[in-house]
Amino acid sequence: MSTVRDWAAPNPVTENRTGLIGRPVDRYEGRLKVTGTAPYAFEVETPAPPLYGHIVSSTLARGRIVSIEVSAAEAAPGVVRVWTHLNVPAQAARGARLNPRSQRASNPALESDRVEHYGQSVAFVLADTPENARAAGGLVRIVYEAEPADLDFLSSLDQAGPAPGEEDMRVGDFEAGYSASEVTVDATWFSPLQNHAQMEPCATTAWWEGDKVVVHTSIQMVKGGQHALAETLGIPSDRVRLFTRYIGGGFGGKGQSYDDLTLAALAAREAGQPVRVAYTRQQMFQATIHRPAVQMRVRLGADRSGRLNAMALEAVTHCARNAPFVEHAANFARNLYAAPHRLTGHRLVRLDIPHAGAMRAPGEAPGMLSLECAMDELAETLGLDPIELRIRNEPLADPETGKPFSVRQLVRCMQEGAQQFGWDRRNPAPGAVRDGRWYVGMGMATAIRGNFLLPAKAGLRLTGDGIATLTQGMTDIGTGTYTILAQITGETLGLTLDQVRVELGDSDMPPAPGSGGQFGAATAGSAAFETGMVMRRRLAELAAGDPTSPLYGEDPTLMDFANGNIVLGNRSESLAALAARAGPEGVYVEGGISPAADARDWSQHTYGAQFTEVGVDSVTGEVRLRRMFGVFAAGRILNAKLAKSQITGGMIWGVGAALSEANPVDPRYGSFLHQDLGGYLAPVHADIVNLDAVLLDEADDKANPMGIKGVGELGICGAGAAIANAVYNACGVRLRDYPLTPDKVL
Ligand code: MOS
The missing domain is CATH 3.30.365.10 (Aldehyde oxidase/xanthine dehydrogenase, molybdopterin binding domain)
Known part of the structure; x- marks a missing residue:
């Protein structure tokens, strides 16, 4: 090796x-x-005809199951078995590790009468067809005892505490540097809770061959899924063979396994027959992870020439009460711009809602929606072009660690992007360009995302x-x-x-x-x-x-x-x-x-520059994307078509983040308001009329033998900020509360 x-x-x-x-x-x-x-996981051929499992989800946010009545479900057509926490087969206790070097700990399903979030598994029905399983699932009657639940992020901000094991990053003396600055920006942005909504839901087909279980499941990490199931079943990992050959979207939401995997394996063992289990579209929203909402305060202090003297990005985010996860929205700011006095960090609010977790470019995706708009505000205050402001703050080495950059083509991305997009045609005065009833504006932002081997x-x-x-x-x-x-x-x-x-x-x-x-x-x-x-x-x-x-x-x-x-x-x-x-x-x-022994001696990232032109309807406040273009530098490109597809797909997610995506928590139940793509609004073809990306020639010889870096998460970074900046340029309204829906624009 x-x-x-x-x-x-x-x-x-x-x-x-x-x-x-x-x-x-x-x-x-x-x-x-x-x-x-x-053949996706739910569709693979089985060695014998399969049974079908349906998971019943809780309708309570927090409390306990007082009673659970399954006789009607058991008597329903085609039903083979109904499991609750009272009769589910034995599993290892949560967090157990049979093999101490296992990549994952056990993750039992239906483990107790405790309910910790809406959408948690509370019963499981096994039947001859998926329809019979689901219909019988509707017959399970549960009486809950509710307990007080914290469901609302913004009203719980006063409970924000430090993220476990983390401290703020301080360089220099931010407060002194900020108060000594000639020009300042101090503003707060909000990015809402978002869902993955992969085209293929989480699903598993399982059967046993002797004492060995074979599972086909939809997961991003082969070993992680294998080990999680082995630990849960309390068997050595070499008795789990896990396949995940085709996956209909992951985005971070399938970085871990869910109860479909555990329950399919348990049910196949008990029934002596293959079992298929899939989450419904509605269940996917709350039984799997989501991107948490983030509140971000940015403070920038600069001199009149635009040199940053002080920079702070402080993020508050949320996670499930017993499943700590931090959306690292401030981390990217540690590597982006030069400033001698710096402060970045995260605070965490624990809520009784489904588990927060990784979603495409965790950290940067919401984080760049704040700082990259703050830079736009600072540029305007200084009367500087936003690109020129960024060039004046381009660091020669990593601004926090002092490590040399492996390759950093950020300025070239901005300059080539500006040229190809026609940035020189932007009128810096907001509200100055009209096209009939539309205000028209342009905006830009940078993109940065780490690179790992x-x-x-x-x-x-x-x-x-x-x-x-x-x-x-x-x-x-x-x-x-x-x-x-x-x-x-x-x-x-x-x-x-x-x-x-x-x-x-x-x-x-x-x-x-x-x-x-x-x-x-x-x-x-x-x-x-x-x-x-x-x-x-x-x-x-x-x-x-x-x-x-x-x-x-x-x-x-x-x-x-x-x-x-x-x-x-x-x-x-x-x-x-x-x-x-x-x-x-x-x-x-x-x-x-x-990784090479000296891999950590370099500050190594992928970069880009995002450019957008939007129209804002002067009557309805609707924002329409007119053009979007980005230039990216992400190491050696292995396949120009697939890399561009990844990048432009990420940019389109950025359009969603800026203009339409959000899932409010229903304060009555702790559920998410939207549980399908009719309510959770991702961009569609008609929203994306003219979007393109260019990948610069690059090979990063500090990365790996071929000089490859990643492109999967770079495209979303900064994309939404470029839209928000274009909205301001179009109509003169600074909106800091995403998504920028018409009610906020007007
Ligand atoms: Mo990703 S969101 O690190 O799969």
């Missing part, structure tokens, strides 16, 4: 002789998906048919993992894409961390690259040592790979022939990647 930075040597991937790296090839699994034949492995087999098959316990949440791994494998071995197969999402495969934190492509891709390099060395040594090979006796380190052959000078042999001689199993190798 490559663990040190030894990647200065000639590199077949950075040379890109097949031209596969970066090429906008179609998705490896795209045909299966668009023809409806990719985690340890990962991969397996690679070359068979006598000349096909290379990469296997990795990795996931593709719709982001393109299959495709980029095929491209990398093809390039390392000099093969075409139709000579490469990729198999993912099986806990028996060499482990990878999964998809999250935009580390997936860099991590899985680097492991695939290293594994391809191991295969090259193995094949070269095989050829050199095989008297029947034309390359026999030659120096393996001089051999090259191209067009399906291993080559030295004018001699060559096909990889197919070499693999065929190795036997029916061909040649199999494993390889992997770990």
Whole structure:
């Protein structure tokens, strides 16, 4: 496994002789998906006819179950079993770890009579069809004893306490620096609670083979899901085989497992038959995690030339009472702009509502909605162009740690973006541009998101048919993992894409961390690259040592790979022939990647600049996006089409965050007001008429051998702030309470 930075040597991937790296090839699994034949977790073939489970959710926010009446449900058509906390099979106590090095602790379902949030599982019905299970679920009668519940974030702000294990980050003396500043901004922004609403709900199909359970589930992390289930069942993890081959969206909401996984496994064991369990669309909103609301106070102090002297971003957010999670909305501010006096930190309010958790670009996504608007306000106060203000505060090294940047092309993103967008046509005076009844304005904001490399492995087999098959316990949440791994494998071995197969999402495969934190492509891709390099060395040594090979006796380190052959000078042999001689199993190798020893010596991020033009209806207050454009720098781009798709998808989420997405808590029940996409408003095609993104050429040689960074979360960062700034430029109204709905604009 490559663990040190030894990647200065000639590199077949950075040379890109097949031209596969970066090429906008179609998705490896795209045909299966668009023809409806990719088997998602709920749809996989089972070894015997399955039963169907339905989870019954609590209608109480906090309290206990006094009585639960299941006889009507048990007598309903097709019902096999009904479970409550009184008769659910034994599971490990919450938080237990059988294997102390397990990646996850146990997470039992229906564990007690306690109810801790609306939408918590309180009963489970197993039946012959999904319809019968769901219908019977409606017959379960529960009497609750309610307890007082804290449901409202803003009225609970006085209960905000420190985030566990965290302290504020202070550099210099913020208060002194701020009060000595010639020009200041002090304002507070609010970003509401948001939901993931993945197209595919969380779902599991499970069956047992002897004492081993096989589960197909929809989860972003293979090992995490395997271990969570093993710990919950109290069995060693090698008795859980977890598959997650196709995932209909994750976004952080499937970074963990839910009760569908546990209950499907328990029910399949008890019934001696495969079981399928899926959450309903409505359940997805409250039985899984959401992005919490965040209140953010920003204070900026600058001199008249626009140099920041003091900068503070203080965020207050919320989490479930017994499930601490911090939306790190202030963290990005630690790396973005120079200012000698700095203060950033988080406070947490505990509420009796469903669990808060990670959602696309946790931290930056809501956080940048504040600071990037505060910078716009400061620019206006100073009479400076917002880009010029940012350039004047561009740090030479990381503003808090002093570490050098690996690569930082933020200024170039802003300048190229400005040029391509036509930023020079912006009239800085708000309300000055009209188009009929519309006020028209432009806004910009920056984007920043961290870059991470985690340890990962991969397996690679070359068979006598000349096909290379990469296997990795990795996931593709719709982001393109299959495709980029095929491209990398093809390039390392000099093969075409139709000579490469990729198999993912099986806990028996060499482990990878999964998809999250935009580390997936860099991590899985680097492991695939290293594994391809191991295969090259193995094949070269095989050829050199095989008297029947034309390359026999030659120096393996001089051999090259191209067009399906291993080559030295004018001699060559096909990889197919070499693999065929190795036997029916061909040649199999494993390889992997770990962060380089000096990885933390660098401040390493992805960057971008977001530009928008909006119209604000002078009569209704409606905001319509007219144009949106971004320029991003995110390391080496593996597939231009898929990377752009990730970036523009993130930008569209930013449009939702700015203009429509919010889910208020119903103070009567502790439920969310919206439980479907009719009420929870994400942008649709008609909202996104003219949106484009450009990815700069970049390779970050401090990141990994190929210089890859992540793109999955960068696009949402700053996108909503650029819209809010455009709304101000259009109509002169500073709105700090997202989403910017017509009632607030008027
Ligand atoms: Mo992500 S929100 O870190 O899966």
